Amino acid sequence: MYSRGSDKAEITIIGAGVIGLAVASRVAGEGRQVYIIEQNDSFGKETSSRNSEIIHSGTYYPPGSLKAETCREGNAILYEICQRYGIGYRKTGKLIVATNDEESGELESLLKNGQQNGVQGLAMLSEGKVKEMEPNVKAIAAIFSPSSGVIDSLALMKYLDYSAREGGARTAYRSRVVGIEKSADGYEMTIEDSSGTSSFPTRVVINCAGLSSDKIAELAGIDIDKAGYRLHYCKGEYFSVGNNKSRLVKRPIYPIPEPNIASMGIHATLDIDGRMRLGPNARYIDEIDYSVDQRQKGDFYESVKGFLPFIEYEDLEPEMAGIRPKLQGPGEPFPRFRHQT
Ligand SMILES: Cc1cc2nc3c(=O)[nH]c(=O)nc-3n(C[C@H](O)[C@H](O)[C@H](O)COP(=O)(O)OP(=O)(O)OC[C@H]3O[C@@H](n4cnc5c(N)ncnc54)[C@H](O)[C@@H]3O)c2cc1C
Known part of the structure; x- marks a missing residue:
């Protein structure tokens, strides 16, 4: 795809999850040369296909945080893209x-938080x-968030992939980024694929590597502990709900x-076909492992x-299970999205 050593990519995106695809669809076009490098054989094989598919409203995040702002804006943009x-x-x-008075009090502050956002x-x-x-729900009070919804995440990624390709972006699947060297006017990328190892130059690198994004940062020479980029894996398991109870x-x-x-x-989610499942829980793990531990069933119930x-x-x-790449370790405070200069 990239002409080995001779071709210069203007922008190289590492990872074809929903974030890499969205970035590619945005930056492709206007004559820019954009490459997406993805280690799997297709897009969206990791966290982007292992989640609740909820379009969040931005109610929970700290007021004034970048996460609150981007979530609220992203909510409106997602519905617009879906319709169009x-x-x-x-x-x-x-x-x-809320099922008791204490939780009712927490709802009040959550409501204020969401309104401030x-x-x-x-x-x-x-x-x-x-x-x-x-x-069929038992509660003494509740917050209704009308802008929350459910999306077909695979269809979203198909659209973003199509849009990126229309803009001229090209994707190398089964290709793993194994080296990033700073050069005079950009970076030298080293890729491993079935034919071996090869390199190509690029002006800009965009790290959208999800669970491996701290390792990619390390490859680029960043001290991830000093920068606060080291990731913790936080597993989220799901249990399906049978016996015709989705309705x-x-x-x-x-x-x-x-x-x-x-x-x-742990909540009840519905996919776009109305099928119910419970999840996700949140368990910190050391290794990537997507199996669901049957012993969690009692906790879910x-x-x-x-x-x-x-x-x-x-x-x-x-x-099924997904794994959140979190900057926040067990018991640590909520970290904010950061603008890096
Ligand atoms: C249990 C769970 C529930 C969630 N629920 C929701 C929800 O309801 N709503 C919501 O908005 N969000 C939810 N999320 C979050 C959402 O899924 C993620 O924010 C999103 O999928 C992240 O996408 P991504 O592109 O960053 O990562 P990924 O989808 O993981 O993509 C990263 C890509 O980078 C590739 N890659 C990594 N290293 C390399 C390398 N060295 N070379 C080449 N390629 C590489 C990987 O193969 C992968 O394809 C949930 C997450 C989890 C885990």
């Missing part, structure tokens, strides 16, 4: 529920109103999030039985 390009989505809204339409619901909207809720139902937003709490009383232990089956 026929990507499957359902703007279901979501409920964050500029999330439109957030509303506190009484027990009666929750019953009206979700007759018992109309929208994702969330509990109060964990302290420091370490996770949003205990976590949701208070607000989803129709779920029985026997309804749950292990489904």
Whole structure:
């Protein structure tokens, strides 16, 4: 693809997950030469296909943080892209529920937080109103977030891949970045593929390597501990809900999030076909491993039985897992997105 050693890429993007594809679709075109280097045989084989597919509203993040701002803006942009390009989505809204007085107090501060973040339409619901909207959910109060929804994440990535290719971006699959050397006017990239190792120059490198993005930063000579870029793997498992119970809720139902937003709490998610699953939990792990630990089933059941009383232990089956690349280690405070200069 890249002419070995002779061709100069203006921009090289490492990773064809949803972030790499979105960046590529944005920077491709206007005569720029853009390469995407992806180690797997297709796009979206890692975290981007192992998640809840929720379009978040930005309610949880600290006011004034870049994460809150980008989440709110991204929410509107995603719906617009979905409508314009026929990507499957359902703007279901979501409920964050309280089952006791203490949680009710936490809902109040969450509501204020979301309003400060500029999330439109957030509303506190009484027990009666929750019953009206979700007759099978047990809660004494809830926040309704109307701008939350569910997206077909594979269709989104197909669209972004198409859009990047239309702009002239080219993707090398089964190609792994193994070296990045600073040169006089950019970088020398070293790639490993089935034919061996090769290098090519590029003016700009964009690191979209997900779970490996700290290793990529290290390859480029960054001291990741000093820069605070070392990643922690935080696994999120899912259990499917059988016995025809998916139809018992109309929208994702969330509990109060964990302290420091370490996770949003095990919740009921629905995909765009309305199929329900529970998850994800949040467990720090040392190695990438996507298996689902059957022994978590009891914890899943205990976590949701208070607000989803129709779920029985026997309804749950292990489904899949994803891994969050987190800057935040166990018990550490919520880290903010950063502008780097
Ligand atoms: C359990 C879970 C639930 C989530 N739920 C939601 C949700 O509901 N809503 C939401 O918005 N977000 C959610 N997320 C977050 C969302 O999934 C991620 O933010 C997103 O997928 C990150 O995409 P990415 O492109 O950065 O990473 P990835 O999809 O992991 O892509 C990185 C790519 O880089 C490639 N790569 C890595 N190293 C190299 C190398 N050396 N050479 C070449 N290629 C390389 C990998 O093969 C991979 O394809 C969730 C995440 C998890 C884990």
